Structure formats: structure tokens, C-alpha cells
Amino acid sequence: MTAVEAQPMDTKEIGRDRRRKEDARLITGRTRWTDNLQLNGMLHLAMVRSPFAHARITTIDTRAAEEATGVVAVLTGEDLADTQGACINAWAITTDQVTPAHPPMPVDRVAFAGETVAVVVARSAAEARDAAELVEIDYDELPAALDLKEAAAASAENGGALAHPDLGTNKSAFWRFDSAEAGTGGDVDEAIAQAREDGVVLEREYRQQRLIPAFMEPRSVVVDPTGEQITVWSATQIPHILRFALAATTGVPESKIRVIAPDVGGGFGGKLQQTPEEMIAFAVARRLGKPVKYTETRSESLLSAHHGRDQWQKLTLAATKDGHVTGLKVELLADLGAYVALVGGGVPVLGAFMFNAIYKFPAYQFNCQTVLTNKTWTDAYRGAGRPEATYAVERLMDELAAELGKDPLEVREMNWIKHEEFPFTTVAGLEYDSGNYEAATARAKELFGYDDLRAEQKRRRDSGDPVQLGIGVSTFTEMCGLAPSRVLGQLNYGAGGWEAASVRMLPTGKVEVITGASAHGQGHETAFSQIVADRLGVPFEDVEILHGDTQVVPRGMDTYGSRSLVVGGEALVRAADKVIEKAKPIAAHLLEASIDDLEFKNGRFGVRGTDQGLAIGEIATASFAAHNLPDGVEPGIDADATYDPVNFNFPHGTHLCAMEVDTETGETRMRKYTCVDDIGVIINPLIVSGQVHGGLVQGIAQALWEEAVYDDSGTLVSGTFTDYLLPTAADTISFDIDHTSSPSTTNSLGTKGVGEAGTIASTPAVVNAVVDAVRHLGVDDIQMPCTPERVWKAINTAGSGGETVDAAVPHLSTEEGQA
Amino acid sequence: MIPAPFDYVAPSSVEEALAALQQHGDDAKILAGGQSLLPVLRMRLNAPELIIDLGRIDSLRGVRDDGDAIVIGAMTPHSVVGADPLVAEHALLVAKAVAHLADAQVRHRGTFGGALAHADPAGDLGGPARALDAQFVIAGPAGTRTVPADDFFVDLFETAISEDEILTEVRIPKHTGWGAHHEKMVRVAHQWPICAVAATARVEGGTIADIAIGLANMGSTPLRARGVEEALRGQPATEDAVRAACGRAAEGANPPSDLNGSAEYRNHVVTVMCRRAVLGAVQGAGA
Secondary structure: EEOOOOOOOOOOOOOOHHHHHHOOHHHHOOOOOOOHOOOOOOEEEEEEEOOOOOOOEEEEEEEHHHHOEEEEEEOOOOOOOOOOOOOOOEEEOOOOOOOOOOOOOOOOOEEEOOOOOEEEEEEHHHHHHHHHOOOOOEEEEOOOOOOHHHHHHOOOOOOOOOOHHHHOOOOEEEEEEEEHHHHEEHHHHHHHHHHHHEEEEEEEEEEEEEEEOOOOOOOOOOOEEEOOOOEEEEEOOOHHHHHHHHHHHHOOOOOHHEOOEEEOOOOOOOOOOOHHHHHHHHHHHHHHOOEEEEEEOOOHHHOOEEEEEEEEEEEEEEOOOOOOOOEEEEEEEEEEEOOOOOOHHHHHHHHOOOOOOOEOOOEEEEEEEEEEEOOOOOOOOOOOOOHHHHHHHHHHHHHHHHOOOOHHHHHHHHHEOOOHHOOOEEEOOOOEEEOHHHHHHHHHHHOOHHHHHHHHHHEEEEEHOOOOEEEEEEEEEEOOOOHHHHHHHHEEOOOOOOOOEEEEOOOOOOEEEEEEEOOOOOOOHHHHHHHHHHOOOOOOOHHHEEEEOOOOOOOOOOOOOOOOHEEEHHHHHHHHHHHHHHHHHHHHHHOOOOOOEEEEEEEEEEOOOOOEEHHHHHHHEEEEEOOOOOOOOOOOOEEEEEEEEOEOOOOEEEEEEEEEEEEOOOOOOEEEEEEEEEEEEOHHHHHHHHHHHHHHHHHHOOOEEOOEEEEEOEEEEOOOOOOOOOOHHOOOOEEEEEEEEOOOOOOOOOEEOOOOOOHHHHHHHHHHHHHHHHHHOOOOOOOOOOOOOHHHHHOOOOOOOOOOOOOOOOOOOOOEEOO | OOOOOOEEOOOOOOOHHHHHHHHHHHHHHEEEOOOHHHHHOHHHHOOOEEEHHHHHHHHHHEEEOOOOOEEEEEEOOOOHHHHOHHHHHOHHHHHHHHHHHOOHHHHHEEHHHHHHHHOEEEEEEEHHHHOOOOEEEEEEEEEEEEEEEHHHHOOOOHHHHHHOOEEEEEEEEEOOOOOEEEEEOOOOOOOOOOEEEEEEEEOOOOOEEEEEEEEEEEOOOOOHHHHHHHHHOOEEEOOOHHHHHHOOOOOOOOOOOOOOHHHHHHHHHHHHHHHHHHHHHHHHHHO
């Protein structure tokens, strides 16, 4: 670690490489995954899903399924129409947003292939699955809106296919930010016009392909309606939001619903959703009065759990001839899929503030049109809006450097905010609290061996080596720590962005900590224990973190948007500080000293100038017994805190990637990847390394491998891991990661979010490197993912490599021999 | 991922397995290593009534020397084949291809015979089997018969094995002293190859005395690049000669177009990969 500024406090636990206390149970699976739950008399659900992207349901014949072994009921959208509630959109990005109704099970029309049309309830999961094949459904196919650009242009008048014909349009909402109108900057059209006269104008169109979050644990839900409360266990990131949505749309009082997210195996935003399957399970359990379980198959997960990204980005960058950017105009088309999901159109809006990134652009305009199509709905996926923005601007900065014949780092430095200029208010209206782009970049260049690799690149070019070398840069920042409630309110988001925490001092001196953040693999139990252990001066092992159960954690805003540490962690600190404050008068009373003479250090209240003192655990015991408390002091020193962040949080970093490109085949191979992230103060470097490495791979995967592809009829072609290419350790190299530190000034720990950083930063670094390797052959773009064929075509023909063929070759024969 | 209901038998001899197959006809499926069949069952792409598991027939497992050939039992796991010294000495191309085959878990469970009988044209073993002129020993109600590799692969997922027959072993003529190279293009390690070229060559005094090249995923069956072989036999083992000959690698091929590449691209890239495979093989043979 290169310390740019000193850490704000002396600590024992913070900064320590603690191995994660939750890993033994998570890795062995000996834990409460939702699918591991078994309840007395539990019934099992299987979904019958539409094979068509858009069709009218004409008849559903459930008789054969109802008669099958073990079947208890077969229910359709009509059967549950009055009780199933609705899937809600929490963020109408404009007041006139067109939002189709989204019943969990549609009654008469399906809007994407994979939508649930009927549910089979049986005594075993196998019987439910067997009977699901016996449900006979007749459909009348309707024209499907599939291609994003065509869907945006379609209307009732021009006869284009409409995702929801009754709406008369596929356009859901148009959202715009203009720096001149907002008073945060100049007029972008003027900047562009000026640059056409005497500067440089770059016009590019980039594709953000559709991705599938592909979390490790498929989604699973158990609903138990027996007892006074209905208990819902779900593999979700958002137990509290789910509870609210269940209550708000079914009419069941919120006080009668308990939602538990037990151990959850990953999410990446893919479990930031109120799913139709959860709503259907809830409705079926209530109707039958029995506990029910539904666990999706991997195929169902890829097909129906929400997807991410899927944008076309039209970009116009204006600059002076020496490389100072004077304006950026962004025009996006964003594919919502068939419905406006929980965050939905808010995802591209989260990117609206990030296209200007770390730069001092004088003028900026962002335009986004969200579009409905007959495909799986889209929503948050690791980074949610910021990766798309970062990709666009970091690709453009490399393009600008190439256009001007300058080094891409030099062009960036000309435009970025200098470290002495913080806090800095950007052209998008955000105030960046801290950062040091110079320090991160200097360290990254050194670690990467930038100059040596540039020299090797030149040698390969000069010798006409069939394997060329390219270097890609990404100096990213992002806004995380979602989010100040007031800002969310201004953006018309349906909830706040605070987080809650409680610290319970047990009579034995142990500590229970309750957090409204809901971990699904991040390591909260370890990192939060470290924070509390330091703050209260108790052993790490004595701290227990409780989360993910609305009955244990009454208030919470859950986990997404790299918020758990920077928002939830601050709530923890505040609750712990309140505990100390509550303990203080009791300590003074017991020590027969004045409060003013007490100091709290290393978990102990000491009387200044003496060796007398009491540990916080002893105060907890004394306050539990309550035999000898000061007059007017209540027993108990537990405390709660709710923290509403005053600002977003802005991690940043410099990522450098070297890619080798085989010009004969178009194959790419990563040679070196170095990143220096500034995430302020680091609580647990080991967890941070895990987040960075995993995040990098996920971003690299967008650049090189992953793409959700639909065919002309709206069938998901990449519907298995045979065709949706998730990388494994075999496909990646070992990354060189390091950190600089400019602590955040808006939380007391000085931390910045790291959950999404690697994913946001790495995608453009990789594509920039691939393009850089072959730029001298006339290439200035390659569409993602950069498949060997696309790279080869870009080298040998003009253009960015073209569309992916929308066909899968079967590798799993239906007529097996000996296999 | 729950398969449709099925019955299961695990016979301990080939005769018992054949009897079960005879009794149930096309309602039965043979389970070898299960690396393709189990996903098919779990995704309900097929629902056989009976699964006949060959896993308990010990005689189908192992590699042995049989004079001018080595014999690989159909149920021998890939990991065993890949580590076998006889294979390394007499059929180096097989060892090289197995090293590229999927991942360690698949190599541990998957079987040599199962993969070949599955007859995926993108499979890793079809190209080497064709290049090495493997002989497929197939047991049936009327006894055993032997089918050469050129006749074994009939079409996509279709082989010369009849519904009442079982592949028991694969005989590979010894290619002792031949160099070998397996060139495989994947985007991620665990996927089926976009294209693969398996080349093996014998070099005498700087001349390519003999050469054989198998191709994966360039048609509905594994192919031989006969045109390249003909052009190179008796030629000097030089890069120029190899480069010129490998321009013919896609002759007679009819590759698929899919998410990983168009037919046009495969027809191009196979020529580059063929050159690299042949150069690797001749270098290995001491050229």
C-alpha cells in the first residue's frame, strides 16, 4: 500500500488480513441455503414456462397434470389473478414513464420466452417437474419486438412489433441531463460546433451487449404460511425490500410477513429483484395453507432471472486539437426487456452521472431512451449503469489519444481533476470528496512496466510479428454507496438510501451486531466484526453479525451498489459509539470517578492518572444486573443507529492491460493486468483482493466472452453454460493489484466501496488493449465480446466485427449412444 | 434439473449388458462416464426408460499392448488414457488431445469410448482417432466386429454402433516415433472447440515420410485433411511447404456457424491451425 495520506486512526483489526469467518460453512454447503430447508408437509413447485417470446394464451389444459402422481394442484394466472400481487417498478425515471402492468403470472398474454404461465404443486420436486410436462397450453403467436433499435422505432402507426400492443409504443421513458440547463456546465452543442471548426470531434457508437449475472446459487424460495406470520425464505439480496413489496401488492399486512435471506450464494445484482417466482410461491402457499418450495434450475435461471447491460451508446466527443475535451454528448438506447423491473430504467440513469468520469469536461449532455422488448427483463448487474458509462468514456479517451497521436495516459492527465482540486463539483453535478489520480496512475505505470511494454509493442509492430501487443488504459471512477435519500427522492426513486445497525451488548460480554445490509458472499460477517472489534475494543471472535431476517433486523435497505461498508459500516460505527456513550456514566458511577476523568481505550474505561478501570464487557454485565446504576439511567447499553449518507462515494483507480492478438486467427491472450485502486481505508485487504480479482474477471468476461444472444424468434440461444461462456480460473491470468489511499471524507472510517470497482474498470481496459494491438492495421473498434472472429474480421475488413451468429450448435444429442 | 423417471441396471459383464440392451431396445440408453448423457437427462432432452451403466464392467477398463496396436478399453477414463505410458509411446497424438480435453473433473469421469460413441463432431478424440486410423471393436448379439475409423463416424451424434451393440474397445495402430501436435481453439477452456486440428507425422531425413491430420468441428463428423496429407507426403518438412499445403485444410469441410464463429471463419482459421499443428508434429518428429 502506498499511503498518500495517513490512516485516520490506530487500529488492531482494521487493515488486517482476516480469513473470512463465514467461509467454512459457505464453502462446504453445511449451512442454511434456502434449498436446504425442509419443513413438515412442504409442497414443491414447478413452473410451466412460455416457449414463445410473445403470444396470446388461448387455452390451458391442466387435467392430465392434475391427475399425475403426487400432484396437489395446478394453478394458472387466472386462478391467482386476485391474490398474486404484482411485480413493482420502484423507480419511474420520469413522471410519464410507460410501465406495463407486470402480474407474476400473466392471465392471457406472455411477453417473453420463459415467462411462467402455470405452476404445478406436488408432494416432491420430481413429481412437480414430471407433471409440468403434462400441462397443455395453446398459444397464438404475436409479432415480437426483439431488436433494440427496431423496437425503439416501432409504433402502432408504422406497424412495427410492439412488446405490449395495448401501450401503442415500446418507448418507456426518455431521461435527459444537460449541463447548461442544470447550471453545472456549458452547452454541449455549442462545444461540438466549435470543435468542428477548430478542434476534433469523435463520433462513435458502442454496443453494451446483454449479459447474464449467473450467480452461483440458483434462486430459491420457501414460503411457510403456518403460524401467525407468513415466513418467506428467499435467496435474495433484498429481504427488506421484498417484504415491503409483498405487503404493498398483495394486501397482506407488512406486520404479518417475515422475510429471511439465509445464506445466499452470490447475486451480482441478479438477486436485487422482486421476482415473479417469489410472488407465485407466496400466493400458492397462502391458497393451499401449506409450506411450499421453489428452486429454479440453472436453465430457468439463465432464461428468466433478470439480465443486465444491453444498450446502444451513441457518443459525440468534442476536444481541442491539443487534447482538452470541451464537451461530451451521450445518446443511449437501453433495453428494458419485457417489463420495467424493480430498478429497471434507473440502471442507465445511474450511469448518467459517470460519463464525465474523472474528467473536467466543460459541457455534458446525457440522453437516454428506455425501450420495451419481448426479451427477459433487465436490471442491475454488477456496476449497474456505471460500467456502461465507464466503458464509453474510457474507450473514447483512448480514441482521442489515437486521433491526436498522443499517449492515452497523457490525454487523460490533461483532462482529469488534479488531486489538489478536491473536493470537486463535476459537470454532472456531483461533488467528489477525495481522490488522487496522479498517485494511482504513477504506481500502476511502475508496476505494469508501461514503458517496457510500449517498447515491445513497437518492436512487434516494426517486425510485423503475427502476434501483436496492445496496451489498454482505464482510469475509472464510479459513484457507489447508494445513496443519499434526498438525492434518491429528487430522482423519483421509491425508497431511501440509509442503512441501520444495532449493537447489542450481551451480559457475558459478547457482542451481537445487527445490520440492515444483507450479505450474499461479500464477507460482511468478517469485515463488520473487525470494525466493531476495533471500535469497542473487544476480541474479533466475540462479535457476531446478524443479518438478513426482517424479524431480527427490523430496518434495512439491503445490499447492492457497493453500499454495505460505506453506508452500513458507518451505521455500525455510530451504533458502537452510542454504546460507548451509554456505558460511560455507568462506568463513572462504578469507578466512583467523574465522567470527565474517564478515557475509553482498547475496550476499557480508565480513570486518568490511575490504573483503575472497567472493560466495556464489565459495564455490559453491570447494566444487565442493574443492581448499581446511576439514578435515572436505564438498564442496558445497547444502541441503534441509522445513517443516511451525505454523499455518494467515489472509489477510483488506474487499470492497465496488455493483450496479445494473434492477427492470423483473431485470438486474444491476456499478457498482463495491473490495477491500482484507491478505495480509501481498507478494512480487510484479503477480502478486498477477492472483490478486485473477481470483479476484474467479471468485467474481462464482458470484454471477451459473455453475451446473451436471442434468435429471430426470441429464443435465448445462449441458454446454457455450453453457449453462455462464463470464464473459470483456467481462462485468466494472475493480476497485479495494489492500492493508493485517499480516504473518503464523508464517512468516519474513510472507506470507499469496492464491490463493483473491478468490473466497472476492467472492460474498457481490455477492449482498449485489443484495439490498440491492431490499430495500425486500420481498426478503431471491435464489438464486445471480442471473439476471435470479430477481431479477425476487424483486421481483414472494415468495421467492428459484426453481429454474433444467432445459432447454437447442439452438443447434447437427444439420441444418445454411449455417453 | 430433475430427469424424468428411469430404471437403472449396472451389469458386471458385456454379455449381461447386451442382454439388457436386447430386452429393452431403443428404450434403453448406455451410460459410460455420463458427461453428456446426464445433462441430457437432467435437461429432459431425452427420457429413456432404462439406463444401462457400464461402470461395473472391469474388462472394459485399461490400456494394453497388443502387438502392432495398443488397445484402450471403452470405459477407460480420459485421465488414465492421458497418463498411460503406452499411449505416450505409441499414440502420442491421443495423449496430446486428452491433455486439452475439458477440465480435470470431466477427464476423471468421462471415458474414452463414451466420448467417441457420443460422436460429437466437436469432440476432442474424433480427430485423433481418425488420424491414427483407430479400429472400433463393437460387441453385439452376433459377436464382435471391428469398424475402421473412416466408417465409424456416420453423422452428427451417429456412429456405426447399432442399437443392440456396445463399443468395447478401441485399437490404435502403433505410431511409434511419430511426432504429434494438437491445436485447439477455444474462447474459454471448458467449451467445445471452435475448431481443432490433430496432426501426427513421421519424418525421415528432413522429409515428411508420412502424415495424418484429423479435424474437429469442421463438419457433421470428425474429418481427415486428406488433401493436406497428400500434398505433404514425401515433401521437405519446411515451413513454406507446410504453409502452402495447409491452404487445403478446409477442402471438403462443411463447418457449422454458431455463436463462436461462422463457417467462413472456421474455413479460414483451420488453415492457420493446420499449419501450426503440422509444424508442431514434424518438429516433434525430429525435423
